[in-house]
Amino acid sequence: MSTILICDDSPLVRETLRRAVATVPGVERVAIAASGEEVLRRWNIERPDLVLMDVRMPGLGGVETVRRLLATDPSARVIMLTMPEDQEGVAVAVAAGARGYLHKDASRAELRATVAQALADPAWRLAPRRLRAAEKAAGSPPALTAREIQVLEGMSHGRSNAEIGRELFLSEDTVKTHARRLFKKLGASDRAHAVALGFRWGLVR
Incomplete structure (x- = not known):
């Protein structure tokens, strides 16, 4: 705790x-x-x-x-x-x-x-450079699959890949694959950056 x-x-x-x-x-x-x-x-x-x-x-x-x-x-x-x-x-x-x-x-x-x-x-x-990029996110958000959004939502709640996998009935490796894809689509460097971008674009709430 x-x-x-x-x-x-x-x-x-x-x-x-x-x-x-x-x-x-x-x-x-x-x-x-x-x-x-x-x-x-x-x-x-x-x-x-x-x-x-x-x-x-x-x-x-x-x-x-x-x-x-x-x-x-x-x-x-x-x-x-x-x-x-x-x-x-x-x-x-x-x-x-x-x-x-x-x-x-x-x-x-x-x-x-x-x-x-x-x-x-x-x-x-x-780092500040990452949040500045997130704050300036403009135009249409990238198209994520329903599964990628579910993974991103799990990240936004602070869940590990293993925890997200258990919740979605997926293997941890499969979650990692979805995570890599959504990072690429968002232009995110890591989980925290992806979550910040997700909030700025309204992909997660």
């Missing part, structure tokens, strides 16, 4: 995110913090599995908090929370070691999927 710490100076944002993240399978506890300073004070005691951190906050901002946190514990997993127009802040935060970012106006499903992916894969990262 996993614990998550949400850091944002807005009480409304904290509570909205807390409610959404609490519904992610495997999440046992969701804690909240109002500042970067509070995150650093609590880190050594609580050691959450994942931190969702606002980029722009009064006092010690999200970027500097990430730098200090990772200097203390390089294994810390942090996803930045940002407004769509704040690409610069996100790029700096990711360069400092954050695993990726979420827009504050992301859908509940996209939030849950990103958190599930980050918790399921210790090496998970979503």
Whole structure:
């Protein structure tokens, strides 16, 4: 079971995110913090599995908090929370070691999927260049088969290939084959990128 710490100076944002993240399978506890300073004070005691951190906050901002946190514990997993127009802040935060970012106006499903992916894969990262490509996805989405969409939906819920296979009565190798095909059609480099594109194009919800 996993614990998550949400850091944002807005009480409304904290509570909205807390409610959404609490519904992610495997999440046992969701804690909240109002500042970067509070995150650093609590880190050594609580050691959450994942931190969702606002980029722009009064006092010690999200970027500097990430730098200090990772200097203390390089294994810390942090996803930045940002407004769509704040690409610069996100790029700096990711360069400092954050695993990726979420827009504050992301859908509940996209939030849950990103958190599930980050918790399921210790090496998970979503670089800014990938999300910029996803955000700019325009025109008609690629034509996926019904089975490829089912596989993509399974990925959006953070399920492994084996779990998707059991759900769809397919072998794990067959799921991998569908995954490779949908990655190629979407122009995605990995699962997280495919899910992000799927949400942007409305292929999964």
